[in-house]
Amino acid sequence: MKTSTVVLTVLGSLWILAITVGMFILMRYAHTPSLAKTSGDQWPSHSQITLSKTAPTLIMFAHPHCACTRASIAELGKLVVHCKIKPKSYVLFLSPTSMPSDWEKTDLWHAANSVPGATVLSDINGVEAQKFNSYTSGQTIIYNTKGKLIFSGGITGARGQEGDNLGLNSAILSLQENSSKNQTASVFGCSLISSNSK
Amino acid sequence: MSEVNAPVIEDESLRSRTQSLFIAQQEQAHRNTDKLFAGLMIFQWLAAIITAVWVSPRAWEGTVSTVHIHVWAALIIGGAITVFPVALALLKPGKAITRYVISISQMLMSALLIHLSGGRIETHFHIFGSLALLAFYRDWKVLLTASAVVAIDHAVRGLFWPQSVYGVLTVEPWRWLEHAGWVVFEDFFLIISIKQSLKSTWDISSRQAKLERMNEIIEAKVVERTAELQVEINERKEAEKALARSNIQLTETYVELEQSRDQAIRASRFKSEFLANMSHEIRTPLNAIVGLSDLLVRTTQLTDEQKEFGTIINDSADVLLNLVNDILDYSKIEAGKLELEVTEFDLVELIEGIAELVAQKARSKQLSLVTFIDPTIPRILRGDPGRIRQVLLNLLSNSIKFTDRGEILMRVELISTADDHRVELRFSVSDTGIGLNDSTKEMLFQPFMQVDASATRKYGGTGLGLVISKRLVELMGGNIECESVYGKGSVFGFSAKLEIGPAEQTPVIGPLPDDLRDSRILVIDGPIGTQQILNTYISSWGMRCGHATDIEKASLMIKYESAANDPFDLVFFVLDPSNEEPAEILAALDKDLSPIKPRLVIIGSCADRSFGKQVMERGFAAYLPIPIKQSRLFDCLIGLLGKHIFASDTGENVVPDDQITLPVSQARNLILVVEDNVVNQKVALLQLRELGFPAHAVSNGREALEAVARTEYALILMDCQMPEMDGLQATKAIRKMETKTGKHSLIIAMTANAMSSDRLDCLAAGMDDYMSKPVNQKKLAEVLQRWLPASMQHGSTTSVADTAKVNSTTENAIEIETLFTTYGDKAGKELLESFQADAEHLLQNMASAVKQKDIFTLNDNIHQLKGSSASVYATELAKLSRAFEQAAAGDVYNWELFNEHLHAIEAAFHNTKSISQKALKAKESKIN
Incomplete structure (x- = not known):
């Protein structure tokens, strides 16, 4: 075997390996959920958002600049469309006072506005998120009319990936059954709070 | 795949x-x-x-x-x-x-x-x-x-x-x-x-592979063809190189040929110039010989023998001239420039004249020279008689040269008569000389060739004669041929085609008077050729001719025929030229044929010129020298048979030559002779005087110009080669002068330059005609007759001697001595007489013109008087005429003044006339 062939074979193998490792890392990152805490079982009384008495109340917390949240909003749209019981939906975008005004008014804001029945609100300094114990963009919580938490988690299968996933199915299921059973799912998204705040 | x-x-x-x-x-x-x-x-x-x-x-x-x-x-x-x-x-x-x-x-x-x-x-x-x-x-x-x-x-x-x-x-x-x-x-x-x-x-x-295959095949073909083409190109290049080399060689050859041609042209020009110069130098003395011998014979009192000698000198000079012409002819022939003349000539005169030229030579060798001209041939023909004469003279000269005994016969016979008014004649010269063998015949017509070197030493000659003759004959449309038997003799003959001349101009020998027809003539002895010719001539004139081989037989025949009442009317005895004792023959004839002596004519070619006198003194009827001329023979027959007195003692003067004479001219016929050679000048003046023309002579063109400006000449005879100003330059100058006056002087070239180009040069310079030297009187007369008006040639000779009175005291009104010195006594006298008559007539015209105030007539007559006065050296009259002419030339016509001029001129004329009369009387008394 020629030296050049050997060199090429070695190089080719290393090349394949490097790419495989890289892709693996990338895949792993994509499928690794963010830090998520379960919201309280009962609707926090000090929330500025009013619990609906006629339909479950769904709140998605979103970071206006998180690329992964695009998929979450898209999945929210599917959820709203496909569920027979339409929840009262809110999308709360983090709006730090330290950032320029309208910092939260990104394309995601506009995408959320296009979700049927969804109310898009600015969450000043993430106060509401903290009330619901939500720290990851894309985290979605659903309370029934009685103020009981029936779902908490992400509605995408991986970072920024649309499509059938366990979180979305759980959310739909919890809405359809209007159960009181608390469902949870991994959340894939950016953190709503900085590391220093954690 | x-x-x-x-x-x-x-x-x-x-x-x-x-x-x-x-x-x-x-x-x-x-x-x-x-x-x-x-x-x-x-x-x-x-x-x-x-x-x-x-x-x-x-x-x-x-x-x-x-x-x-x-x-x-x-x-x-x-x-x-x-x-x-x-x-x-x-x-x-x-x-x-x-x-x-x-x-x-x-x-x-x-x-x-x-x-x-x-x-x-x-x-x-x-x-x-x-x-x-x-x-x-x-x-x-x-x-x-x-x-x-x-x-x-x-x-x-x-x-x-x-x-x-x-x-x-x-x-x-x-x-x-x-x-x-x-x-x-x-x-x-x-x-x-x-x-x-x-x-x-x-x-x-696949297609490309096939295409490549095809391309390869094509390329192979191309390579193959290219190689072939390369070979062809190489071959073509080689051929082109060879062609270029050939071109260079051709160019070099062409250049060499051009150089050779130029050299040849130069050589030819040098040769022509040399020949022309040589011709000129020879012709100049020949001119004197021809002219003076001609004058000697014609104008001086000579004995017959002296005349004969003079004639021979004249003829020999002609022969010499012909020799010069031979050289020129050969040159012209070589250059292809020889041109034949076409002129009318008398064949009999030509042939007999040729015989005369060589007769003396034949006689000196005791040869019988006989001519025969077929009587049926028209006498006047058109052709180049000079060239015919040249050929025949050459043949005759050769025959005489190579014949020691016997007879030379020159014959002219008619071959045919064509419809286009032409005849083909055969000329032949036969002799009984040494003859030629076959090998030498071939050399005959080669230039500079003779039979052998010893022949040249013995007989002389250049070897050009036959070559020239051959070429001349060919130019005349004939061929020259030679028949010869070694040791027995030769016959050279040639044919020529000639036009027949006008019949009315043909001189006729005969006819015989009727009473002389059927006369009987007996010819005794002599060479066969001579007998035959006599027989032919005599028979052609209607007489009967008999023949006896010797005196004894002749005597018997005479007696017999007399007894038969048919006697011989005239007897010709042909004396053999080779007979060394002609006196004994005469004695024998005197004895045996005594009864018929008054009718016995001796024909002979005895070298002793006193033989003819001896014949006549012995009582014979006549002596006819050989060669026999037709006309002489005829006249002899007429004279003897017709009982006419046969005056001549030699027969040679039986038919005297025509004298060419012209009437005495008037002074206005003055001729100017422009000639640098003193002898030739004198010859021309004498010839003109004999012809009756007054003449001035000057020595070059410059003097001619002055003379023409001073005097009006009827004709100018102009030599070409002269010092200071030659004839061509002078002619051009005269023509230039004439453009102002509107006049035209007749100028005739008279030069020793005989080349045809010289003639063209003369005519190009403005001359009217051309005469080559030597100029004899006959030729001169012909030219004058051709150019001068008849009135000038037949002018009045009325005397005016007694019409004038001498009333002038001017003694030098006319330079009388100069006049006679210039023209001679005789011509001067005639000129003076003519002038007097002319002047008187002019004065009458002038008087009439003044009276009628006719300025044109007056001017014309003054001008004529001025010219004629100057020509006779009447200086006073010329001077007054010139003054009158100038006065009459102005714009204002003062007729009173003109009248005064007229009276002065009349007075001067009378004075001049008086002096002239005295001078003329003095000259007459001196001559008498």
Whole structure:
């Protein structure tokens, strides 16, 4: 075997390996959920958002600049469309006072506005998120009319990936059954709070 | 090529070439596609980076953000995917490893892009597009490699992260096969396309191989043909070089020929000039000889013998002139410039004149020279008598030269008469000389050839005569020939075609008076030729001719015929020239034929010129010298048979030559002789005087101009070669002067330059005619007759001697001595008489013109008087006339003044006339 062939074979193998490792890392990152805490079982009384008495109340917390949240909003749209019981939906975008005004008014804001029945609100300094114990963009919580938490988690299968996933199915299921059973799912998204705040 | 379903090519080399071309095409496609993907991958890499930066530039934690992992993934993983295949595409284009790596990396790039796009289904089309692009390699293995990567990717990701691949949470384990199946589905069509493309490539390669084969064949043909053409070109170049060399040689030869021609032309010109000069130098003294001998014979009181000698001198000078002409002729013949004249001539005179020229020579050799002219030939013919004479003289001269005894016979016979008024004559000269053998005959007509060198020493001559004769005869349309028997004699003859002259001009010998017809003539003895000629002539005139071989037989015949009442009326005894004792013959005749002595004519060519006198003193009827002339013979017959007195004692003067005389002219017929040679000047003046023309003489053209300005001449005889100003220049100057006056003087060239070009030069200079020297009186008279008006030639000779009175006291009114010195006593006297008459007539006209105030007549007569006065050296009259002419030339006509001029002139004329009368009387008394 020629030296050049050997060199090429070695190089080719290393090349394949490097790419495989890289892709693996990338895949792993994509499928690794963010830090998520379960919201309280009962609707926090000090929330500025009013619990609906006629339909479950769904709140998605979103970071206006998180690329992964695009998929979450898209999945929210599917959820709203496909569920027979339409929840009262809110999308709360983090709006730090330290950032320029309208910092939260990104394309995601506009995408959320296009979700049927969804109310898009600015969450000043993430106060509401903290009330619901939500720290990851894309985290979605659903309370029934009685103020009981029936779902908490992400509605995408991986970072920024649309499509059938366990979180979305759980959310739909919890809405359809209007159960009181608390469902949870991994959340894939950016953190709503900085590391220093954690 | 196993992948290609192409027709089998049986030709191994063609198949091999097709395969080579196919592989080359494939390699080229691989290289091109490698380049395509190299660019594409770099583009994809950049697109991935841009997409990542655009879609997910940063990852956030609250208000804090970092670069998103996707950006790093696009940069690093995308770079890893791109760099290696691009490097291979650049470093190893066309290699299989390159395209396989490219196919793998392209699929990996699809995976990366799909991931970066969040697994969007649209991004999956990148895979199908990439497969289509990979099909550009026209290598199904590349597609399979790429498809394998897709399958593995799906299998692995389906196994670990199915949602990232299939978008669902739960999938069957073999779900990847479905995706792989779609890829294979596309691969199927792409591979079909690849197969077709490969087949097309194979076909193209095959065609190209065939085309190359054809090209090779054609190129081989071209090379072969080129080689052939090269050979042809080389041959052509060689031929061109040879042609160029030939051209150079031809050019050199041409130049040499031109030089040779120029040399030949120069040599010919030098030769012609030499001949012309030589001719001129010889002709000048010859002119004096011819002219003076002619004058000697004609104008002086000489005995017959002296006249004969003078005539011989004259004729010999002519012969010498002919010799000069021979040389000139030969030169002209060689140059092809000889031209024959066509003029009327008397054949009898010509032939007998020729015989006369050589008669003396023949007599000196005791040869019998006889001429015979066929009586049926018209006497007046048109042709070139000079050339005929030249040929015959040459032949006669040769015959006399090469004959020691016997007879020379010159005959002219009629060959034929053509419808175009031409006759063909045969001229012959026969002799009884040494003859020629066959070998020497061939040399006869070669230039400068004689029979042998000893002949030249013995007989002289240049050897040119026969050559010239031959050429001349050929020019006359005939041929010269020679018949000869060695030791017995020769006959040279030639034929010539000549025009017949006007019949009315033909002199006629005969007819005989009727009473003389049938007269009987007896010819005794003599050479056969002479007898035959006498017989022919006599018979042609209607007489009867008998012949006796000797005196004894003749005596018997005379007695017998007398007894028969048919006596011989006249007896010719032909004395053999070779007989050394002619006196004894006369004595024998005296004794044996005494009764018929008064009718016995002796014909002989005895060299002793007193022999004729002896004959007459012995009481014979007449003596006819040989050669016998027709006219002499006829006159002799008429004279003796007709009982006329036969006055001549020699017979040679039986028919005297015509004297050419012209009436005495008047002074206005003054002729100017321009001649530098004193002798020739004198000859011309004497000839003119004899012809009755007064003349002035000057020595060159300059003097001629002065004379012409001073005096009006009727005619100018102009020599050409003269010192100071030659005749041509003088003529031109005179013609220039005449452009102002409107007059035209007759100028006749009289030169020793005998070349035809000289004649043209003379005419070109403005001369009216041309005479070559020597000029005899006859020739001069002919020219004067031709050019001068008849009135001048037959002018009045009325005397005016007693019409004038001498009333002038001026003694030098006329330079009488100068007049006589210039013209001589006789001509001067005649001129003076003529002048007196003329002047008187002019004065009468002038008086009439003054009376009638006719200025034109007056001017005309004054002018004439001025000219004629000057010509006779009447200086006073000339001076007054000139003054009168000037006075009359003005714009204002003062008739009283004119009258005074007229009276002065009349007085001067009377004075001049008086002096002239005295002078004339003095001259007459001196002459008497």
